[in-house]
Amino acid sequence: MKLIFLIKSLLASRKRFIVLISASFVLTAVLLNVSIAMCEEYYARMSYIERNRYTDTMERIYIKSYSPLTDEYVDKILADVGLEKNRRNSPEPGDIPLESSSFEDKKSAYKFMDGMVYDGYFSNIYLCKYSEEYSSFIDTAVSGEIPDKDKNYDGYIPVIAGYGSGLNIGSEIKSNYYGTKTVFKVVGKYSDDSLEAYFSAQPNMIYTDEEIMYKAGLELRPEDQPVLTPSPEKEQIVGEDGSITIISSDEEEEVIPYLKGYYISRPEEMTPAEFRARIEYLTENEIYGALVRANNPPIKGRVYFENLYIFTIMSFPMFLMIFIIGTLGVVGNLIVNADSNISNMAVFRLCGAKVKTICLLTAVGEAALTLPALAVSLLICLLIGLVFGFAAISVLSSVITTAVVLTITLVMIGVRLVSVIKDRRKLI
Amino acid sequence: MIELAGVDKYYNYKMDTQVHALKNINLTIEDGEFVAVIGVSGSGKSTLLHIIGCLDTPTNGKFILGEYETAKYDENTLSEIRNEEIGFVLQNFGLLPDKTVYENISYPLLFNPAVKYKMLRKLIKKAADDMLIGDLLHKKVSELSGGQKQRTALARAIVNRPDVILADEPTAALDKKTAFEIMDVFERLNEAGKTIIIVTHDRNIAARCKRVIELADGEIVRDSKKGAAKLQQ
Ligand SMILES: Nc1ncnc2c1ncn2[C@@H]1O[C@H](COP(=O)(O)OP(=O)(O)OP(=O)(O)O)[C@@H](O)[C@H]1O
Ligand SMILES: [Mg+2]
Numbered sequence: 001m002k003l004i005f006l007i008k009s010l011l012a013s014r015k016r017f018i019v020l021i022s023a024s025f026v027l028t029a030v031l032l033n034v035s036i037a038m039c040e041e042y043y044a045r046m047s048y049i050e051r052n053r054y055t056d057t058m059e060r061i062y063i064k065s066y067s068p069l070t071d072e073y074v075d076k077i078l079a080d081v082g083l084e085k086n087r088r089n090s091p092e093p094g095d096i097p098l099e100s101s102s103f104e105d106k107k108s109a110y111k112f113m114d115g116m117v118y119d120g121y122f123s124n125i126y127l128c129k130y131s132e133e134y135s136s137f138i139d140t141a142v143s144g145e146i147p148d149k150d151k152n153y154d155g156y157i158p159v160i161a162g163y164g165s166g167l168n169i170g171s172e173i174k175s176n177y178y179g180t181k182t183v184f185k186v187v188g189k190y191s192d193d194s195l196e197a198y199f200s201a202q203p204n205m206i207y208t209d210e211e212i213m214y215k216a217g218l219e220l221r222p223e224d225q226p227v228l229t230p231s232p233e234k235e236q237i238v239g240e241d242g243s244i245t246i247i248s249s250d251e252e253e254e255v256i257p258y259l260k261g262y263y264i265s266r267p268e269e270m271t272p273a274e275f276r277a278r279i280e281y282l283t284e285n286e287i288y289g290a291l292v293r294a295n296n297p298p299i300k301g302r303v304y305f306e307n308l309y310i311f312t313i314m315s316f317p318m319f320l321m322i323f324i325i326g327t328l329g330v331v332g333n334l335i336v337n338a339d340s341n342i343s344n345m346a347v348f349r350l351c352g353a354k355v356k357t358i359c360l361l362t363a364v365g366e367a368a369l370t371l372p373a374l375a376v377s378l379l380i381c382l383l384i385g386l387v388f389g390f391a392a393i394s395v396l397s398s399v400i401t402t403a404v405v406l407t408i409t410l411v412m413i414g415v416r417l418v419s420v421i422k423d424r425r426k427l428i
Numbered sequence: 429m430i431e432l433a434g435v436d437k438y439y440n441y442k443m444d445t446q447v448h449a450l451k452n453i454n455l456t457i458e459d460g461e462f463v464a465v466i467g468v469s470g471s472g473k474s475t476l477l478h479i480i481g482c483l484d485t486p487t488n489g490k491f492i493l494g495e496y497e498t499a500k501y502d503e504n505t506l507s508e509i510r511n512e513e514i515g516f517v518l519q520n521f522g523l524l525p526d527k528t529v530y531e532n533i534s535y536p537l538l539f540n541p542a543v544k545y546k547m548l549r550k551l552i553k554k555a556a557d558d559m560l561i562g563d564l565l566h567k568k569v570s571e572l573s574g575g576q577k578q579r580t581a582l583a584r585a586i587v588n589r590p591d592v593i594l595a596d597e598p599t600a601a602l603d604k605k606t607a608f609e610i611m612d613v614f615e616r617l618n619e620a621g622k623t624i625i626i627v628t629h630d631r632n633i634a635a636r637c638k639r640v641i642e643l644a645d646g647e648i649v650r651d652s653k654k655g656a657a658k659l660q661q
Contacts, residue, residue, distance in 0.1 A: 001545040002538045009531050013524065340526075347524055350483070351535035351584070352511020354504045 515585025
C-alpha cells in the first residue's frame, strides 16, 4: 500500500510530454508487431512451399498413354526413371469449356505477381478439377471457402475463381455442357496469384475438387473410364472426359487416348542438372507406352520467392522507422524526466529510502511507462487484425515485441539507475 | 550522543582532484544539545553535517551515532539509521515542488517499515499541526512561501520522531523575520529534547544556539558553549 502510494506519487511527476512518449512506445510496438506478423506470414508461406512442394526446379511434362492414366500408373512411370521422390501435381486434370452467363465477352486482365499481364477476352470459362494433392496447395491463397468434398452442396457445384477473374464470391455460372443445366457457384477466390501462378491459371478458370465432380456424376473416376482403342483411320478426335484430354495427333499417325499434364518438382537429393537429364530422357524415350514432353520453358519454383525480396526491401524502411520512433521515445523519456527523477530519488534518499528501494522505484517508474504501452499496442494490433482482417499480430510477433519492449525497459532502467546513483548527492 | 574521533574526510581520495575537507575532527555532542556550526564557505560545514547525517562516510576515523558505530554499516543500514534517527532540513528546502505538502511530509514514514499505511494520515497531520501548516496539507509546495516551505521541511524532519535534527543553512533563503520564526521552531524542538545541529554562516542565527563550533579549512578552530562562556566570565 505504501509502495503504491509512492509509485503513484513518482508517476505523477512525469507529466511533461508523457503522452508523446507513450505514443511513441505504442507506435513502435504496433509497427514492430505488424511488420513481424507480416514477415512471418510471408516466410511461413515460403517455407511451406519449400518444405512441401518444390525445391527450386519444376518441369511441366505431358504423359501420353494408351491405358488409363491413374495416379499410380504415373507414379510407376516416374519411379522407373528415378524420379520417385519428386512431388508432383496435376494442375489441369481436365479443362471443360463452360458456357458462361456472367463472364461472357468480358475483358479481363490477369496480373501475375512478377508483373506479367495476361490481357484478353474470354467467352468461355474453363473448369479445372483438382486432386487431393492439389487441394493442399490452395489453403494458403484462397479467400472465402474452399470446396469441401465431404459437404453436401444444394443444387450447385462449389468452385474457386482465379485471382484476376471477374468472378466474385457468390457469382454463378450456368452451363448446359453436361447435358443438364449445372450451376457452378463461386465460394472462394484466390487472394493473390502467388500459388496460382504455378498452374498457369487464367482468369477464366474455375477450380473444384475432383471428388465433388465424381460425386455429382459429372465425371468418371479414372479407373471407370473406358480404355479407348486407337483408331488410326480417324484424322483427329478431340474429346474431353474430364480429367483426360484425348487428342489425336497428325504427325504421329495414331490416336493417343490419354494425355495428362503434370508439374514435377526436383527430388531433394537430385541436382538440377541431373533432374533435367531425367526429364530429357523421359522426353526423348517412349517408356511404358508413355511419351513425355518437357514443357517449354520450365516453370521455376523461384518465381514466387523472388517476390519476397521486394517485400524484404520494402520492410527495411519500416524497420528504420521503428528504430527511429523507438529511439525518440527512449531518448525523449530519458531526457525529459531526468531531472525530476534524480531529485525525486535524492529526496527519497534524504528521507531514508534504501538503495534497493530506490532501484525498485526507478524500475517500476520505467516499466509503468513501457508496459501499458505494450499492452495498448497489442490491443491495437488485435483490433487492426479484427477490423482490416490482415495478420497484424501473431504469437511470434507478440513474443518478439514483448521481448524488445522489455529490453528497452531494462536499458532505460539501467541508464536511470546509473544517473540516480551517480547524482544521488545532487540535492545536498 | 554523537561522537567523532579522528575523523578525516577526503573527496576524490587519492586522485589528482583530492580535497581534504575534514581534518582530524574530534567532537562529542551530547543528547539534547543545540549546536551551530559556522565557518567560511568551503570550510567543511556541510561535509561534517553529511557525515553526522549518515549521508556520507568518513575516510578515516570513528563516528558513533547513539548506539551505532556507522563505519561498520553498509549503505542500506545507514539509510535505516537516517530514516529513524535523523531529520534533515536544507537551505533549498529539499522538497519536491510539484507535490503536495502532505506527500512531502509522508516520505520518511513511507520508508519506515515500522509505520503502517493506516497511520500515515494521523502522523502527517500531527507533524504539520506542530509546524503550524496543518491547513496547507493539500497545497503544492511550489505554491508556498519560503517560511511555509521551511516549515514543511521541518514537519518532514520530525515526522518520524528522530532524536537528531540536522539543518544546513535552514534560514539562508528566508528573510530576517521568517528566519527568526524558524529559529523559534528549532528552539522549541530543542526544549522538547531533540539534539539540533544547524550549519549557518549567519552569526545572529549562531547566537541563538547554545554551542557554537567554528570550522576553518576542515579543522575545528573554536568550540564554545554558552554555559561555559558564562562560567568563564
Ligand atoms: N562532492 C564533492 N566532491 C569534491 N569536493 C567536494 C565535494 N563536496 C564538497 N567538496 C569540497 O570540500 C570542501 C568542503 O566543502 P563543504 O561543502 O563541506 O563546505 P561548506 O563549509 O559547506 O561551504 P558552503 O558554506 O559554501 O556551503 C570544499 O573545498 C568543497 O569544494
Ligand atoms: Mg555548505
